[in-house]
Amino acid sequence: MTIRQLILFTTALSGAIGFADIAAAQEAGQSGAPGDTQIGTEDEILVTGYRRSLADAIETKRRADSIVDVISAEDVGKLPDSNIADSLARLPGVTVDRQFGEGEQLSIAGVEPALNRLTIDGHSVASADWGGNPSDRSSRSFNYSLLSPTIISQAVVYKTPEARLQEGAIGATVDIVTRKPLDLKANTVAVTAGGEYNDRAKRGSFRGSALYSWHNADETIGFLGAVNYDKEQLSRAGVATYWYRTGAALLEAYPRDINGNIVYDGPGGTVATGPTINGARPNRATIDAFSSARYASFLAREFFKQERERIGFSGAIQAKPTDNLSVVATGLFIRGNYDNVSNSMYTYGFEGSRMSAATFDNGIVTSATFTGIPDGTNGATGQLDTNFRRTRIKNDSVAMLIDWRPDRWEITGNFGGTRASGGKNPEYLLDFRTKQGFTAGTDGRNTIVNWNSPASDPTKWLSNFTALGGENLSASDRENNGGRNFFGRQIGGIPLQSGFTLDKEIFGEANFKREVDMGPIKSLLFGGRYVAHENSNRTFSNAIFTNQNFTLGDLDFYILDGDLYNGLGTSGNGTPYATLDRDGIIAALRKFGTTNVERGFSAGDYWLVREKIASGYLQANFQSGKLRGNVGGRFVNTRDESNFFLQSNGRFAPTQITKSDNRFLPAANLIFDVSDSVVLRGAAAKVIARPRYSDLAGSISLDDASRSGSGGNPDLKPYAANNFGLSAEWYFAPGSFLSGEVFYRDITNYIGNSVTDDVTFTNFVTGITQTYSISQPINIANASVTGFSLSGNTALKWGFGIQANYTFADAQTSIATGLPFLSRNTVTVVPYYENGPLQARVSYNRRSKYFYRVGRLQSQDYTDAYRQLDASISYALTDNIQVQAQASNLLDETYYQYSSTKSAPTSIYKNGRVFSLSASFKM
Structure with missing residues (x-):
């Protein structure tokens, strides 16, 4: 504290x-x-x-x-x-x-x-x-x-x-x-309406709710109904490191002499192909220290945009035919639309001889510079993932509550069912590659991603086929494709019911309370409950392949607002970057998706x-x-x-x-x-x-x-x-x-x-x-x-x-x-x-x-x-x-x-x- x-x-x-x-x-x-x-x-x-x-x-x-x-x-x-x-x-x-x-x-x-x-x-x-x-x-x-x-x-x-x-x-x-209808005054009305504004999303939205509750003059029967509507805007930019590796992985492909020092080409090392560390050729002590330092491998710039929309209805019918008996039927029904677009632009974590220079301090590689992939050579140094998820939530619960109090007894029951479902249905996945050289690293809350060309240049984001070349379908994909082969590269997919969860329960319980005079014991309670619950998760997979050359520049791209990353400690030209919105992702998959393979359950x-x-x-x-x-x-x-x-x-x-x-x-x-x-x-x-x-x-x-x-x-x-x-x-x-x-x-x-x-x-x-x-x-x-x-x-x-x-x-x-x-x-x-x-x-x-x-x-x-x-x-x-x-x-x-x-x-x-x-x- x-x-x-x-x-x-x-x-x-x-x-x-x-x-x-x-x-x-x-x-x-x-x-x-x-x-x-x-x-x-x-x-x-x-x-x-x-x-x-x-x-x-x-x-x-x-x-x-x-x-x-x-x-x-x-x-x-x-x-x-x-x-x-x-x-x-x-x-x-x-x-x-x-x-x-x-x-x-x-x-x-x-x-x-x-x-x-x-x-x-x-x-x-x-x-x-x-x-x-x-x-x-x-x-x-x-x-x-x-x-x-x-x-x-x-x-x-x-x-x-x-x-x-x-x-x-x-x-x-x-x-x-x-709330129960007999707890409130007859003809109770409560209405709330207004709007909210998120200063990062720079968008506003509406929220509102309404409640009406009624009961008769004898207070023997009543009804309560409420509806609420909520909409929220999220435009969340962020930084992510997908995993950490050590400096040893960045040096493993460089040849060493018998003393563990990196071997440099040329007489006396005049033609250096090995990396510099902290501005100089490393000696054995520097190599050992660098090898144990941690490197932010796969360093990402992320953007997540979502409009959360929820509508809910809740209601209760309460009957009290006698002073000692109350029966309440309740229902809660929620529908949520959580559609979202997320994309992530990230560097690759290289093990090998692509690193030309690095700096490190206090056990952290603060920057590492890697050369790009030469033209005419297959490979990539980074990736841009663009996803659109259509997501829906359903949550329904109904219950019957019984409260009966004859003489010195109190008998209550609670019976009903509840069901919820949610997940992606479908999810549109599309990704690109780049061959550029880059510098990346982190030092606490400050991170750097600096490409040879700005990430806002859409022509540097290539289709997977353009960057990596083609390959034949795997045996299982060929089988799912009706036995037909295809030479190309996967660019994404449209999985149905991805991570789709179904959760449901039927429940019933009975409770008994008896007032007694047994010295200090004033009441005895006993009862039982039975529950049948079911929880499942399902995914139906899909893959889309292309054999066409294209870049992000051939699509309806846009460039993120540069202010999104304010206050996040980012530097370099990795932000803002070019990307696609929902319609652009769907259009690209349809335009360049040459073969669609349904992988099924x-x-x-x-x-x-x-x-x-x-x-x-x-x-x-x-x-x-x-x-x-x-x-x-x-x-x-x-x-x-x-x-x-x-x-x-x-x-x-x-x-x-x-x-x-x-x-x-x-x-x-x-x-x-x-x-x-x-x-x-x-x-x-x-x-x-x-x-x-x-x-x-x-x-x-x-x-x-x-x-x-x-x-x-x-x-x-x-x-x-x-x-x-x-x-x-x-x-x-x-x-x-x-x-x-x-x-x-x-x-x-x-x-x-x-x-x-x-x-x-x-x-x-x-x-x-x-x-x-x-x-x-x-x-x-x-x-x-x-x-x-x-x-x-x-x-x-x-x-x-x-x-x-x-x-x-x-x-x-x-x-x-x-x-x-x-x-x-x-x-x-x-x-x-x-x-x-x-x-x-x-x-x-x-x-x-x-x-x-x-x-x-x-x-x-x-x-x-x-x-x-x-x-x-x-x-x-x-x-x-x-x-x-x-x-x-x-x-x-x-x-x-x-x-x-x-x-x-x-x-x-x-x-x-x-x-x-x-x-x-x-x-």
Whole structure:
């Protein structure tokens, strides 16, 4: 934690503690901050707006039977943000990844997104994502950007479980509680409309939502319907290094003498063909040092343009024929259009004698110069990829919630289904080559790509046939081409359903609660749940070949805006570069695609997991004086049927393996109400999180010659953990609190990739059973996460208030990289103002660096510290009409990822500032 962060946070918390005089005044019956409206008795205060949402959330947290954090909508369907993930990121222990500018995935209590869960009104939600998104598509996480806040009442983060709650999360479960028609006034109308502008995309778009809720005078039946429409513009330029190699690879083709020095041609070395390093011919010591230095091989300039368009409908029909029976049918339907164009211009990483000069410093090759490919010679020194992806997302969920309370019983049911699909359908791929010489290198956030001719010259980007010459079709492509041969070169393809994910579930549960008089035991809870889930991934491949000579200059090219790369540390003439937009890519494939080969179903990219889960629980709620809580256990049976293909010598065999896992998961929560304003909590539980679907059923390939292979692992066990939590909460004034929380996650069966020896397979090609060394995901390690959070909120004088939290998390694990997505330090400070019709808020959030993933060639990729500064202001023109202005990412923060050390970048992006203006009407 930096000194600046510490000052920010300690100032906020010390200020909150110093407001005890305000707390005392409020407890004595004063009205608190100006802008509150006093009604009813002298002590009864109606608080509206942002402070009302905080007060509602705090009250839910205070009443909870476990350790939770909560966000509440400040009005009908209105959260403080347009994105639920960004609102949740202001809670202690919750961090969000913002690779595309808006929050999409949450890590909680130092645990990666794949090990957390999302439910809506207590039921699961299927998940699929758009093609091209690097998010964890095969995990059980959810893209929060798909959820509109239109009908949300609260989002509750269960950091410690109860036996009655669904299993499947190690970090936490987030439950979205939706509005119900009988909760609102009859004929409630809420409409919001406005626009937003991204200063990097230099484009604007429209957003809007509408809600109507009705019920009859007897409040026995009601209907709620809401629709939302969102459109966002992204024009994201960036820098990427596709992998790192060492200087030794750049020198390997140069001849050496017996002392290890490079041999130069000519008497006395007067005609030098070997490279210079740091401006001179290298000696043995320089060669050794350079050989261990890292070089940014395949250094890219990227551009990604997307118009995200989402429309969603949600509805609820609620019937309450008697005072003790309520039945609610809900539906959520989301359609997303995430079409995007991406292109990447990158250098090739050469091993050989093309390098003529290089410089290096502190273990990094800061520049290397390579000669071009002579005319009349086949070859290339770089590449330009242009892709257009047509992507659609569908997400549908329907559920029936039953709540019946006869006598001392409470009987509830939750039945329904959820289905989601997403992926590229189709994807248009087209690439070019260049033969130019170039200089490229990196030094931390500064990178250089300098071609012999500017990258904006379209005539230097050649068709693959022009640059590389022709070749015959492979045997498999010739077979797919009806046995006909073709002499040419592949220039791209139009794969159908590339990475197409289908995720669906049918669920049903019944819960029973009985009030009892058994000493301290006040109620008994029991019930069961059954789930049939299915997750699959499919790709249908395609390749397009040409035998024609052409360049990018022969097409309808354009040159990128030079301002796109401002602030990204780029130099050289690699930017701006010439490229194609969507229509140009499609037109080029049609014009020059001489032969189209349908490769069909891609067995190597296929998986299908059918999962059936049966669970039952028993829980006792107890209270004795100031002590209360719950204790119970949940038994879970998980049966996975993994379907994939076993590959050998280019042939595939469908394979099915079924495994079953049984778990007993005890949970206990102990709560001590020290006084009316102080609550202590302690919790302990066993929890699980299930493996990624692709890990369970990834295609397995075998090589008999080396007796090796790679693929998924249907024998994976679930992640398992012992979770412990302690918290102390002081509710020192209405709508105000200070809280401290300590959490510990002792995780076993952590899944990572490794080589497993002596794995037995019967090769379906040879019929021989033997053992192989398989690179696959395995339950490789144990890990523990220890951390604490401090959080608080209070209303100050003259309408001001402040919300703040700080979280520290640390992991102990045998995994060298540490745990994915774990930031050691996270701080959030939200000062706000609310007085009469005016509301204003500023939000600052910072998370420290975190391990992101294992990249190409086993690169250990990290994401650097990230700051987010947002602001909003609103004014109520009347009781029914409000105007609001918002700004997000005011710092235009750089999303910076690196390989092991910060001087070796892997990705550098800026997503731009977003400004929005809207108006709301409610009645």
